[in-house]
Amino acid sequence: MPDSILPLSFYAAYDTRSLAEKLLGCELVHESPDGVTSGIIVETEAYLSDDPACHAYNRRTARTEPMYGIAGTSYVYLIYGMYECFNVVSNHEGIGEAVLIRALQPVKGIELMELRRSLIPGKTAPKIRTKQLKVNELCKGPGNLARAMGIERSLHNNILLTGGPLYIHDREVQDLEIGSSVRIGINVGKELLYRFYIKDNPFVSKL
DNA sequence: GGATAGATTTTCT
DNA sequence: GAAAATCTATCCG
Numbered sequence: 001m002p003d004s005i006l007p008l009s010f011y012a013a014y015d016t017r018s019l020a021e022k023l024l025g026c027e028l029v030h031e032s033p034d035g036v037t038s039g040i041i042v043e044t045e046a047y048l049s050d051d052p053a054c055h056a057y058n059r060r061t062a063r064t065e066p067m068y069g070i071a072g073t074s075y076v077y078l079i080y081g082m083y084e085c086f087n088v089v090s091n092h093e094g095i096g097e098a099v100l101i102r103a104l105q106p107v108k109g110i111e112l113m114e115l116r117r118s119l120i121p122g123k124t125a126p127k128i129r130t131k132q133l134k135v136n137e138l139c140k141g142p143g144n145l146a147r148a149m150g151i152e153r154s155l156h157n158n159i160l161l162t163g164g165p166l167y168i169h170d171r172e173v174q175d176l177e178i179g180s181s182v183r184i185g186i187n188v189g190k191e192l193l194y195r196f197y198i199k200d201n202p203f204v205s206k207l
Numbered sequence: 208g209g210a211t212a213g214a215t216t217t218t219c220t
Numbered sequence: 221g222a223a224a225a226t227c228t229a230t231c232c233g
Binding site for chain 3: 045047053054055077078079080081082083085087100102120121122127141142143144183184185186187
């Protein structure tokens with residue numbers, strides 16, 4: 001069934017690492033008041049409950065509470081004081097695991113993405129970007145992706161379903177060439193090959 | 208092309 | 221009070 005919104009049963013059908021691979025090639029859509037943006041998911045990372053890099057590795061806290069919700073819940077958090085990151089919660093209720101979406105190939109609303117990315121974040125002196133971004137830079141990396149898509153913490157702890165503003169479409173291609181590697185920007189769990197990406201796709205954040 | 212420093216604030220110790 | 225699932229500008233070769 002091409003062109004259908006992923007049902008909750010999809011998110012619940014796989015373990016976290018499998019879901020991270022299955023989400024590749026799917027299209028993330030945000031229907032915001034400003035307009036619709038979307039992009040093909042080309043890069044993900046898995047965070048498991050027995051993995052020291054996972055936010056839910058230690059105590060269950062207020063911030064990570066959505067990670068313990070049902071698969072298909074959104075988990076959005078602020079990192080380094082400036083950037084938001086978007087995750088899809090995975091596994092069963094009560095188990096704190098999620099998939100970080102790291103890069104998109106823009107499809108809809110490219111002009112809106114450019115507009116949202118035209119300001120460089122910064123409290124003291126938010127700067128206007130001087131150089132025009134290339135399309136493959138708009139959603140490169142989790143912080144940039146969230147900004148281009150207009151995903152903020154107001155979308156934290158929502159269910160990715162029909163009727164909501166944020167959801168994911170099924171992918172059409174079944175046989176994707178998928179690569180894996182260690183994850184980016186972490187200091188623990190370095191050796192785990194929990195990063196997945198579409199091979200030879202120029203929208204991936206890093207080789 | 209790669210390496211490095213600085214921005215910024217929430218969260219947890 | 222330190223660390224953090226990041227990004228950008230700047231320096232250097």
